[in-house]
Amino acid sequence: MSHPRQNSFGPTQKDIGEALTLSQSTVALALNPKHQHKLPPETVALIQAKAQELGYRPQRMARILRNGRSHTIGAVYRSGVYHAPQERVKFLAQSAIKAGYQLVALDLDWFGTDQRAAQDYLLGAAVEGIVLCNIHQGFHSSWLEFFQERSLPFVSLGSSNPGLEDSMQADIRGALRHLTEHHLSMGSQHLVLLLPFHNAGYKGPLGETVTQRLEGFTEAIRAAGGEVFTDSSRRKIDGIPARPSKARRPAITGEIVYPEKTDEFENAFELGHFQAGVIIRSNLPADSLICSNDQVAAGALAACLEQGIAVPKTMRISGLDDAPFSRFCGVPLTTAQQPSLAMAQWSIERIVQLIEDPAERRKPQTRILPCKILLRQSTCGSSLAG
Numbered sequence: 001m002s003h004p005r006q007n008s009f010g011p012t013q014k015d016i017g018e019a020l021t022l023s024q025s026t027v028a029l030a031l032n033p034k035h036q037h038k039l040p041p042e043t044v045a046l047i048q049a050k051a052q053e054l055g056y057r058p059q060r061m062a063r064i065l066r067n068g069r070s071h072t073i074g075a076v077y078r079s080g081v082y083h084a085p086q087e088r089v090k091f092l093a094q095s096a097i098k099a100g101y102q103l104v105a106l107d108l109d110w111f112g113t114d115q116r117a118a119q120d121y122l123l124g125a126a127v128e129g130i131v132l133c134n135i136h137q138g139f140h141s142s143w144l145e146f147f148q149e150r151s152l153p154f155v156s157l158g159s160s161n162p163g164l165e166d167s168m169q170a171d172i173r174g175a176l177r178h179l180t181e182h183h184l185s186m187g188s189q190h191l192v193l194l195l196p197f198h199n200a201g202y203k204g205p206l207g208e209t210v211t212q213r214l215e216g217f218t219e220a221i222r223a224a225g226g227e228v229f230t231d232s233s234r235r236k237i238d239g240i241p242a243r244p245s246k247a248r249r250p251a252i253t254g255e256i257v258y259p260e261k262t263d264e265f266e267n268a269f270e271l272g273h274f275q276a277g278v279i280i281r282s283n284l285p286a287d288s289l290i291c292s293n294d295q296v297a298a299g300a301l302a303a304c305l306e307q308g309i310a311v312p313k314t315m316r317i318s319g320l321d322d323a324p325f326s327r328f329c330g331v332p333l334t335t336a337q338q339p340s341l342a343m344a345q346w347s348i349e350r351i352v353q354l355i356e357d358p359a360e361r362r363k364p365q366t367r368i369l370p371c372k373i374l375l376r377q378s379t380c381g382s383s384l385a386g
Contacts, residue, residue: 010054010056010057011054011055011056013028013031013056014027015054016047016056019054020047020050022047026043027051030043030044030047030048031047031048031058070125070127070128071100071102072103072125072126072127072128073092073096073101073103073104073128073129073131073351073352073355074103074105074106074125074129074130074131075089075092075106075130075131075133076118076130076131076132077106077107077108077132077133077134077135078107078109078134078135079107082134082268082321083293083294083295083323083324084134084293084321084340085133085134088134088157088158088340088343089103089133091341091344091345092131092133092347092348094344095344095345095349096348099349099352101348101352104122104125106118106121115146119146128152128153129152129154129155129352129354129355130152130153131155131157131347131348132154132155132157132159133157133158134157134159135159136159136208136209153351153354153355154166154354155350155351155354156169157343157344158170158209158338158343165364166366167364167366167367168343168350168366168367168369169366169368170343170368170370170371171368171371172209172212172216172320172338173212173213173216173219174370174371175320175336175373176212176215176217176290176320177217177219179290179318179320179334179336179373180216180217180220181220181224182334182375182379183288183316183318186312186316186380188288189251189252189253189285189287190252190253190255190284190286190288191253191254191287191288191289191290192254192257192279192286192288192290193214193254193256193257193290194257194275194276194290194291194296195213195214195256195257195258195292213292213320214237214256217254217256218254220254221253221254224252225252226252226253226254227252227253227254228240228253228255228256229241229242229243229255229256230242230243230255230256230257240256255284255286257275257278267295268292268299269295269296269298269302270299271295271299272291272295272296272300272301272302273299273302275296275299276299276300276303276304277303277307280303280304280309286315288315288316288317288318288379289304289315289316289317289318290318291317291318291319291320292320293320293323294319294320294322294325294326294333294335297317297319297320297326297333297335298326300317301330301333301378302330311331312377312380316334317331317334317379318334318379319333319335319336320335320336320338320371321335321337321338322335322336322337322338326376327376331377332376332377334373334374334375334377334379336371336373337371337372337373337374338371339371339372342369
């Protein structure tokens with residue numbers, strides 16, 4: 001016995017019409033706010049009530065063809081193991097729904113190096129605007145070309161910002177400066193900044209977020225009368241000299257450390273563990289490790305504890321992002337909490353403005369919000385969660 005094929009998309013306008021003995025065209029008028037006035041109010045109310053009873057939902061593509069609008073925003077990000085991008089995409093989705101839009105999130109790692117495939121994916125979703133979430137310079141330029149080709153509005157959220165677009169950023173520079181000042185206030189004299197591995201090539205410009213970390217760290221060290229160095233055998237950084245001999249080492253020092261290689265690490269935990277191990281084995285007089293994020297800090301903390309180095313008595317460690325696990329490490333991590341919710345809310349408000357009022361695209365806006373410093377046991381000797 002054959003069975004009629006069921007519609008997996010739910011009831012249609014035709015089903016509503018058959019249930020009420022009305023034409024499909026009449027149902028379509030009642031369910032379209034632009035045309036409801038063409039019908040008696042009681043007919044509109046009757047059809048809408050039946051649609052709700054049957055669980056009717058308008059088919060997305062039909063609605064796009066009818067109205068010329070998808071009310072869809074794309075969010076492009078790279079998650080990896082980092083907490084901040086994943087948290088921000090969640091807040092973007094929540095904010096988009098409140099604004100009457102839906103969000104299509106796309107992780108660039110799904111497509112490898114094929115940026116065009118990622119862009120085609122978003123075009124297939126009929127997005128009306130895009131938020132670039134935590135996208136660094138290596139990807140940014142190809143997306144700028146895509147936006148220009150398609151005349152798509154976009155907002156940079158915690159991404160590299162050439163100054164040509166609307167941008168929402170956390171004050172990473174200020175956060176690193178305050179964290180470094182805290183380490184110094186606790187008595188540290190030889191501080192090391194562990195930078196992230198995805199910007200660790202020997203050539204090419206530093207990524208913007210890396211530059212912000214470096215500048216905040218450097219400002220605090222120099223303001224305290226110290227000097228900042230780097231290991232020039234790994235990477236030369238303009239304006240920062242190579243590490244001096246022990247005889248010439250000043251009382252307060254800050255050292256910039258990049259990983260030696262990038263292809264040996266599957267995640268930032270492994271990177272932090274490796275970097276801290278190198279520092280421990282090299283017998284550098286380090287008493288603070290200021291890490292680029294909480295994942296690196298957790299790896300560095302594990303390396304110290306494995307080697308019997310007391311944290312924070314002998315080594316102080318801090319991270320960045322306030323990842324959920326940072327409070328529950330063997331030693332709770334001092335960190336800086338980025339204002340991800342406020343950043344996502346503004347980004348959605350702004351991209352909706354750009355979509356609905358194209359004149360706004362000629363008036364780019366930039367916002368920078370402060371981070372919140374959370375002092376915990378890894379630098380303080382007692383639990384002082386902010």
